[in-house]
Amino acid sequence: MDASLPLIPLRRAVAALWPVCARPRGRLPALGCVLLAAEGGHLRLRATDLEMMLDLTVAARVRESGVAVPIARDLRPLLGRLPPGRVRLVASGSNAQTLTASCRSVTGAVPVSDPALFPDARLMGDEATATVPASVLKRLLTAVVFAVADRAAVDRGILSGGLCALEPGRITVVGANGFILAVARQEIGTGLAAPRSIVVRGHILRRLAALLPEGDDPVTLVIDAETLAVSWGPVRLVARLMEGAYPDYHRLVPTEMATVAEVARADLATVVAAATLRPASRDHACVLAIVLDTDHVAVRGHLDMMTFSEAPVPAGLGTTALARATVTGEPSDVTFKAGDLAAILSALAGAERVTLALHGSTRAGVVRAVDDEAALTYLFMPMVPR
Numbered sequence: 001m002d003a004s005l006p007l008i009p010l011r012r013a014v015a016a017l018w019p020v021c022a023r024p025r026g027r028l029p030a031l032g033c034v035l036l037a038a039e040g041g042h043l044r045l046r047a048t049d050l051e052m053m054l055d056l057t058v059a060a061r062v063r064e065s066g067v068a069v070p071i072a073r074d075l076r077p078l079l080g081r082l083p084p085g086r087v088r089l090v091a092s093g094s095n096a097q098t099l100t101a102s103c104r105s106v107t108g109a110v111p112v113s114d115p116a117l118f119p120d121a122r123l124m125g126d127e128a129t130a131t132v133p134a135s136v137l138k139r140l141l142t143a144v145v146f147a148v149a150d151r152a153a154v155d156r157g158i159l160s161g162g163l164c165a166l167e168p169g170r171i172t173v174v175g176a177n178g179f180i181l182a183v184a185r186q187e188i189g190t191g192l193a194a195p196r197s198i199v200v201r202g203h204i205l206r207r208l209a210a211l212l213p214e215g216d217d218p219v220t221l222v223i224d225a226e227t228l229a230v231s232w233g234p235v236r237l238v239a240r241l242m243e244g245a246y247p248d249y250h251r252l253v254p255t256e257m258a259t260v261a262e263v264a265r266a267d268l269a270t271v272v273a274a275a276t277l278r279p280a281s282r283d284h285a286c287v288l289a290i291v292l293d294t295d296h297v298a299v300r301g302h303l304d305m306m307t308f309s310e311a312p313v314p315a316g317l318g319t320t321a322l323a324r325a326t327v328t329g330e331p332s333d334v335t336f337k338a339g340d341l342a343a344i345l346s347a348l349a350g351a352e353r354v355t356l357a358l359h360g361s362t363r364a365g366v367v368r369a370v371d372d373e374a375a376l377t378y379l380f381m382p383m384v385p386r
Contacts, residue, residue: 001066003038004088005058007103010043011079013056014072017047019207020054021072030117034072036089036099039065043089047072048119050240052204057234066091067115068099074110075099082106127224130166130190133216134232140173140184141209143347143376147175147182148202161199161242163249164228166221168192174249175202180340181252181364181379182347196223199242208237253377257357257366259329261292265354265369268297269345271321275301276338286338287383290365292358293331297323301338325356332358334365340380341367348376 014034021032028050035046043060046053068091079087082103091099091112098109141162149159163174172185208230212219222229229238277286291298300320344367348354351369358365364379 001036001038001068001089001091001099002064003043003060003062004086005043005060007079007082007085007087009058010087013045013058014076014079016056016211017045017054018072018076020049020052021047029071030069030113030119032072033069033113033118034075035115035118036068036070038062038067038089046118050119051201052207052240053119053238054207055236055238069113069115069118070099070110071113078108078110081108127222128192128194128196130192130196130221130223131218132171132188132190132221134213134219135216136171136186136188137219138209138212138214140171140186141205141212143184144173144175144182145202145206145209146343146347147177147180147378148205149177150202158199158242158244158246161201161246162205163197163199163246165195165197166190166192166223167195173205174246175205176247176249179337179381180344181249181377182344183249183253183375183377185375185377197246198223198228199244199246200228200239201242204237204239208239211235211237252364252379254357254359254363254366256359257329258359259292259327259332260355260357261297261325261327262353262355262370263297263323263325265345265348265351267323268354268356269342271297271299271323272338272341272345274321275299276342277301287335288338288341289333289335290341290356290358291331291333292325292327292329292356294327295325296327297325297356299323332360334358334361334363334382336365336380336383344378344380347378351376 017034021034031049037044038060039062041059042057045056078101083106085103087101087103089099089101097111099112100107100109144162148162159176165172169189170185170187171190175182217232219230219232227238227240275288286301289300298320348369351372353370355368355370362382364381367378369376
């Protein structure tokens with residue numbers, strides 16, 4: 001392989017692949033590598049962790065077609081040491097042991113693996129294809145991915161993935177972690193002939209949301225029984241789908257609420273932050289009591305035990321913060337984890353005003369953006385303080 005290309009696009013491409021290949025599995029060292037394939041007028045870069053494969057294409061001047069598989073943790077710092085300019089990548093012969101990178105007067109080399117050990121790209125089977133603007137998909141994913149359970153929480157099972165429901169005229173993305181339910185829906189033509197619902201791992205949805213561009217470039221989604229392929233411009237991401245049925249979230253979203261408050265999002269975020277206490281240990285968490293009454297929202301924080309303990313722990317009381325609001329219905333209150341509402345309000349950062357709806361102290365609260373083009377709905381589960 002012998003190819004040359006600008007250094008900056010190459011650095012950006014390797015940085016985009018880094019989260020995929022940064023943690024190789026012990027018995028599969030090729031998963032810690034980046035496949036470089038030079039052919040025609042471009043250099044293709046690929047990384048995979050067996051759950052996700054990411055392909056990026058960068059324009060290049062190719063003198064000799066070929067493939068090299070350098071180790072990612074060696075390649076990235078080498079590119080970081082090169083001066084700005086045009087970099088030349090050379091791996092001579094089919095059994096090359098090193099990849100040489102040179103830019104101006106600086107040259108470095110990194111070891112390469114056998115390309116035959118790098119996992120092949122999976123061929124798609126019977127498939128359904130949808131096309132949506134990049135900005136729409138990015139917004140829906142960004143609004144939901146924070147609520148998807150961490151994959152380290154093995155007891156969450158299917159909740160470590162997000163539900164993507166694609167219909168001929170609508171896209172719905174859902175995430176939940178046992179404390180928060182996030183639903184983002186957009187009415188838009190997709191080109192699908194029939195509805196398809198899939199569950200994609202949360203860390204893959206987060207990577208996809210970060211990679212998607214801000215503009216309205218068309219994004220193609222190809223779905224078969226086991227995988228989802230998302231492509232736009234020079235980028236293609238292929239994800240293995242999760243097995244199992246996602247919970248029926250429709251049953252959790254209330255249709256009627258006893259008390260509804262409309263408040264400026266920034267004001268509510270300020271009073272939540274003001275009432276939040278910093279716990280002294282992991283055995284505690286800050287719990288907020290929120291009251292909707294007449295013309296204001298009142299929030300008060302205290303510390304609550306999060307693990308079982310025989311020793312009594314006195315509650316730490318925080319200040320009560322108030323925000324002006326338009327409240328309809330009878331006064332109502334609920335207690336919940338402070339971080340839940342803070343995360344929801346952060347996800348709604350683009351909204352000027354939000355509605356906060358309660359239906360008693362033992363049922364979930366609902367937060368929605370006012371006059372939002374994408375129907376964003378967030379539920380936060382109540383807690384009973386000790």
